[in-house]
Amino acid sequence: MHQLNSLEEALKHFFGHDSFRPGQQRIVEQALQNRDLLIIMPTGGGKSLCFQLPALLKAGLTVVVSPLIALMQDQVDALQDNGIGATFLNSSLNWDAVKSRETAILNGKIKLLYVSPERLLAEKFTPFLERVRSQIGISAFAIDEAHCVSEWGHDFRPEYRQMRQLRQRYPDIPLLALTATATKRVQQDIIQQLTLRQPEIHLASFNRPNLYYEVQAKQKPSYNQLFKLIKSYPEGSGIVYCLSRRTVDEVAFKLQKEGICALPYHAGMSDTDRATNQTRFIRDDAQVMVATIAFGMGINKPDVRFVVHYDLPRNLESYYQESGRAGRDGELAHCTLFYSAADIPRIDYFIEQKPDPQEQRLARQQLRQVIDYAEGSDCRRTIMLRYFGERLQGNCGKCDNCCYPKPVEDWTIEAQKFLSCVARCRERFGIIHTIDVLRGSRKKKIEQYGHHLLSTYGIGKDKSSDAWKMLARSLLHQGLVDETTDGYRVLKLNKLSWEILRKQRSVEIAVTQTPASQAIADVNPRNAEAEILFEKLRKLRKQIADAQSVPPYVVFADSSLKLMAQVQPQTIDAFAQISGVGTHKLTQYGERFVSEIRAFCQEQKLPAPLPSTSQMTTLQLYQQGLSVAEIAAKRSFSSSTIIAHLSELIEMKQPIDLSRLVSPEKQKPIMKVIQTVGAEPLRNLREQLGESFSYEEIRLVRSWWRREQI
Template structure:
């Protein structure tokens, strides 16, 4: 059994490879490089091995079964509990020229027969179904036909945590999925989920009868997401409006249906395109509202926290929790619907203690004492997260059993001015008190003992006689609470997992007490302030082109009745605006442009870019030209303007092609120019990579791009 840990990364926009899997990736999906872990998962799948994949939202789970499906004989059956998700994934696959379909309650009888015939004839490579349909007697009979006619390549069980009673969204019908192994013992099975503790992972393997599965547990870190917690007050609505006005699609979560309706109405009244979404709406209205949001007809959807949206929209730029979520796992998943395209996105949680009281009231309505106890523990973890001063990622990831060193520079706690203070002595006192209280009490009681409280409970257990009694009078109760939270977040102390708030020591606790480990803690020195946006701050000129490209994308999407992101992702549009390919050959090099999209959309997008570029020398090129004429180097111009050196080299190359006064000798040594010119004569000048490879990778892409521009300018003179 193999268990790997990985972090998601963004594919390189200009990379190519001779690896057959990467060629297939580019051909079908337009990307040049796999994200971390994907290639190994796919290789294991192609060896017909069972697998359990735990990968966070936006990490690229779907590709792990979609690409193998295209490279194997037969149909891959994908089990998904959410109709909206399966429909979105099928639309995206079809828009890449891939044979995919779904069978669910929204499909008419005649259409079911038509799609079934397409499956049996081998036209379909991926079939999406809900678990209820999959396990019906009629459908199992149909699968027998599929196996006999074209074969079943694999089963992919999405949202696999639903199998486990310990998961956050247990569904009894998932328990019955074991029948697949009994009826199709030779067909490999891949279980996929975004979150699963060790206990849930073991339950998934047992319940699905996975045979010696390959296990991949990716990092839960989402580095592109900015996390912040803000106090809930009379200005909260104004803050929300300001966030919306920064642009991009967003989701706002509320605790109740009434709050959803009121906030959506208020936004509409202020001329913000927003729609409500909750379980109390008629199915038709809820579906229509979600479709309008996915297709960018409205900017904001306001939804209940408890009702899962099942959104497969990758370009959500912000998620706001107007009310406090009930548990940290739910918050992680809901906030994780932002930035699934790996572009920067913002996650804001508003903390109001009135919300805490509401959740406590809801918990008290639970009939089972054990359920109430666990719910209170989950609520405490959310409050600890919201009030914590440690890096937000450190707190989140510790919840999932993953350590993170802190200082992410992409959350409010890391962006604010904080003092990192040595609290080793205080930690030794606190942990020692936990030990002397025999690990049977919670934070408040330990603080009472440390501060010499005369409360009845302290005297009841004769804890006033302990050596640690009163040794913490020099710190306030709030300071000790802050330290206790930090010890838990850093993994230097544990809390009981049975719902009781009992503190427990671990091996790291003893290292602290033996002075073998130093304890440092972040202490804020001023009230929270809004962190700077991590949005791409490209020039106004690039933003203008981006707006035009988005307009073209929306036009094409409306023509085809699909969401805009199905045509091209935001990240690919940004690359178009930055790289500005003016030929199909250059356009094909962009990350996110596969063969199908090149053929169907390439001409229209290249024309839009070419038209824009030919209207005039843009303001951004003029600014680069001015900086160059001041004697600055490419690196200096890039640093001054906040661009990458590659972008500035592209500006200068375009200026050279437009016969602007650029001295190439200042940018590229004459001897180097000569070698690059000779290479262009040998391999041609359409793409940079063949020239780069021919020259043995001795010269940079920037140098090649500049010389190629000079060659092009001379060819135009002829």
């Protein structure tokens, strides 16, 4: 208990915080036990404190390896501002400054020294480090931005690979590796490259709940779109990331002309200009920083309210890092990505410049993952967190796909076809090849492998290639199929894939609507009932066409018939809304088609089931005016059982007054959400509505809605 008090007192004393953030205290305790640690904690999670506080509580000097001068400057300024002995040694200092700082270190006045990896491992620096070790001691090496060690990471730096020398030279000094992002593969690579000894791995959640993610289709001209977006944030700083230096200069210049205080930042500028602009931005002398990815690593500005990616980022890890520079203070912030397929060849050009074919393959796969994110219709957070191996339960409610969801449809049969094709191709191919087999492509590659002989060849002709891609993306994002990450996008079935194939699991996907004028296949009827009605309407169309001696499509196109079968309009007004029904055809054929649809709908109505004895008992007590709680007490049942009875009675069209159970002002929003996102599952509806609506209320209103559909 004493240890806890002293740690919290130290935290308050040095940093002014009353309590640790999640995960910090355990990391500090282990660092004080001289353990090797791998700490993965998202931007804004309080990573730096995990090595700074132990450094202050241990004897000797903690050496912090940092890749950027700007990052060192920023951290040292913040520490000195807290009265902590910290300094840095880098190429920006003259000889006198270096000497005076080295003297301060040897006199024990400094607890944290920031250096670059190049300086740390330079031969001429070794004697000084040896003197530090013998005179005052080195308490730990903290390697910040440790993902730079790994060629699988998004920001690989070859000089970081040499850091393994630290372990060889100083085997008894603990190593702490810290990064904001690392996939499982990168984590393993960091451990291996730095030769960490049985490190404790601290993996904080990658979820940043205060960030709102959205993707906007890039318009022409895209500058106007950006200007409008920035004007919608009258207060707060923002960063605009661009792919090229030229774009940075153009956008910054245009924004300045429009009266927005915007500054450029890229590697083509002088160090002085970059440093000046960065300082102006950090100090709120400028609202917007327009930058290439050269800007931002380790920039600790907590109140960035928006980050806009004007061009497509190269991989999801970079996007997570860069967009994550918004909202470090935990307040709401916006992350917007402008997406255009025209950006893809530009990034592909950069990839072509890589000398190693394996690196090219890996970069292309990473680019594909960004495209999948941008084009995906699932929750953006789910897609991003899954990339880091983290599962999000339900939807986040803070991204464009959750707040403005596309219609959800049951695509179980299509998923079974797709996964079956993956299995028959022996899990050795990617999305495009699988789709080619499903759609009966005549590509040479398919015949070479004999895949034109598979039972799944051509069974997906009824869907467009884009529709199959949409399904494939959704299966990946929902974790219903896996994909290799070594540069080759090979699909692999997992436990959930087999559940779908065995009909133990259904698949729902958010569907991007396709215009009625597209291929008929894209407006495929969703269920058996629609298929039957479609056939009836085809027969009617044939009769009319024969009587008039015209081809059937002259009466109505197939796409119109399929829409009729799906929507099932039972009035002339509703029929007039169907795509392909003009005034003339409405007058000529309207009545006959509506009569056919109406007759079909009447046939489909099944007699309502009769309530069970137990349900009847609940109904009688309800009619006596008893509340749900009173009925439950009288029958020795739980309230949820009584709610289940009442829900089922409502669907059976029994005399239940819904307003007695759910207030009318609550009924409306529940109905609205059901009409928007569908009636299943209940959990999804609750997440959309929020905690002020109970599951019981939603269930009762859903039953009423279903009753009205019958």
